[in-house]
Amino acid sequence: MNKIFEDMKTQAMPDESTVNALIESLPEKPRKRGIRFSHIAAAAAAALSMLTITAGAVSDWTFSFLGDFSSAFGEKTEAYNIVESASYSNSASDMTFELVGVSADVNIFRVMLDIYPPEGTEFTEENKPCMNDNITFDFYLLNAHKGYGASGRFDVLSDTPQKMRVMWTYSCSAGIEDREIEFVAKKMTRTKDENAVNTDGNSIITDNEGSVIKTEEIWYTRIKTGSAPQKVKYEPGGQAIDLDRLPDSDERCRIFVTSAEIGSMSVKLNGLIRGDLVWRDSTFTAVKTDGTPVGLIFSGGSTIGGEPSSGLKDGDIILLFDDIVDPADIASVTINGTELVFK
Amino acid sequence: MRDASETEKAVRLYAGTVYGIALSHTGSKADADDVFQETFLAFHSSAKVFHDDEHIKAWLIRTAVNMSRRAVCGKHRRAEELDENMPGGRFEFAADEQNDIADAIRALPEKYRAVIWLHYFEDMPVKDIAKALGARESTIRSQLMRGRERLKELLGKDWFEDE
CATH class of the missing domain: 1.10.1740 (Rna Polymerase Sigma Factor; Chain: A)
Structure with missing residues (x-):
């Protein structure tokens, strides 16, 4: 080692008093706490988490890992993502899914998902997990009143019970807040039953063959986040939402306003449930009170974590306007031509 | 606990x-x-x-x-x-040049800092850094190289040339 570095390393040590204070203060019992948040610094940052999954042993089941993540970071006011590329590679040692995009402020963000076999083993053709293209990865940036953030999900299906290790890395030149992850492990099975019962009340996912994945148990991680948006401003409702793929729409809908200043809004559709991707096929429009249409930079993304950084709930859809718009000026929002009526 | x-x-x-x-x-x-x-x-x-x-x-x-x-x-x-x-x-740090080096490292984009520190000050090989940080070895090598280039620009001298 370079002598000067060696000398610096010698100096870069905590005082003995600091060490002793730490050792003497080691708690004997866990401190009470809920989910702990780790706020990661500005500049390029990476959030890492690793999870070992052990799937069950029923051969005709498809096992799935769902990872929800969301982050809020920076003090930005606008950020809309443009997905530049997505790639997927698969090898015996690992499989990687990578998505690269550019946000409106020309920050490059990158999401990587690495899936490894158990240590000391390799995937084989028989046990290699596969990505379900249809529902693999949703990623979007969203505006939250504290800044902007990202939220996403990934979903790995494997036909063979096995262990796998999953690591996801999210990095962005603007920095992020990382969150300690609450792991909730469940198990998922695929079925052709179109009337699959949503046993846990919040998850039905359609696979790329059109089959409904019946949720009995789902493996997923949840990252609790805390940068809640502004409170609900509108409580609209009264009009049925008739969307072909909306499994259980009812008579009401609600509009949530995430942030008046930054021109974003989210739409809550009752009956739209976590994992449902109806928004992919939907067309959203918004019109201001003066009749002017509002451009939508991005729309979509039913939330999946329950409590992503925006504080949105399952079924929420985010609309990002292409201008600074006060949601009070939004007269109407339509979905596939169906107007959501504000109360 | x-x-x-x-x-x-x-x-x-x-x-x-x-x-x-x-x-x-x-x-x-x-x-x-x-x-x-x-x-x-x-x-x-x-x-x-x-x-x-x-x-x-x-x-x-x-x-x-x-x-x-x-x-x-x-x-x-x-x-x-x-x-x-x-x-x-x-x-x-005790010497001015050490403080300059420390300042330069801190001026790096964050993603390079830990990599530079671990490699040059902790003597950790790329493989171990990759494992610790959960990144690929190629990523770490790339970050080391770019970090070093930045440091050279900042310090006007390549203190970090591999021995």
Whole structure:
């Protein structure tokens, strides 16, 4: 080692008093706490988490890992993502899914998902997990009143019970807040039953063959986040939402306003449930009170974590306007031509 | 909750590594002290089962990096920066050129800092850094190279040429 570095390393040590204070203060019992948040610094940052999954042993089941993540970071006011590329590679040692995009402020963000076999083993053709293209990865940036953030999900299906290790890395030149992850492990099975019962009340996912994945148990991680948006401003409702793929729409809908200043809004559709991707096929429009249409930079993304950084709930859809718009000026929002009526 | 003796052993073994990472990110003794303590408290509270000392080291490195980022982020978010001349402010190395090097490392994009520190100050090979930070070896090599180029620009000299 370079002598000067060696000398610096010698100096870069905590005082003995600091060490002793730490050792003497080691708690004997866990401190009470809920989910702990780790706020990661500005500049390029990476959030890492690793999870070992052990799937069950029923051969005709498809096992799935769902990872929800969301982050809020920076003090930005606008950020809309443009997905530049997505790639997927698969090898015996690992499989990687990578998505690269550019946000409106020309920050490059990158999401990587690495899936490894158990240590000391390799995937084989028989046990290699596969990505379900249809529902693999949703990623979007969203505006939250504290800044902007990202939220996403990934979903790995494997036909063979096995262990796998999953690591996801999210990095962005603007920095992020990382969150300690609450792991909730469940198990998922695929079925052709179109009337699959949503046993846990919040998850039905359609696979790329059109089959409904019946949720009995789902493996997923949840990252609790805390940068809640502004409170609900509108409580609209009264009009049925008739969307072909909306499994259980009812008579009401609600509009949530995430942030008046930054021109974003989210739409809550009752009956739209976590994992449902109806928004992919939907067309959203918004019109201001003066009749002017509002451009939508991005729309979509039913939330999946329950409590992503925006504080949105399952079924929420985010609309990002292409201008600074006060949601009070939004007269109407339509979905596939169906107007959501504000109360 | 981990046994205190196990945590103490980890502190004794890896205090320098954790503290170095913290300093390379924060540049502040007070912040580095915080990161150092938070990291080991997290270790102490964690129920994670470690296979060996290297596994512990890797976990501590990753946690220290995350804690450091958080510390820097919190600092940046404050309306007014702390005065570096305040007690507990900027960490001073003994020699000017050492302070220049430390400042230059801190001026790097964050993603390069830990990599540079671990490789050149902790003597960690690329493979181990990749494992600790959960990145690919090629990524670490690339970050090392770019970090070094930046440092050369900042310092006007390539202190970091591999021996």
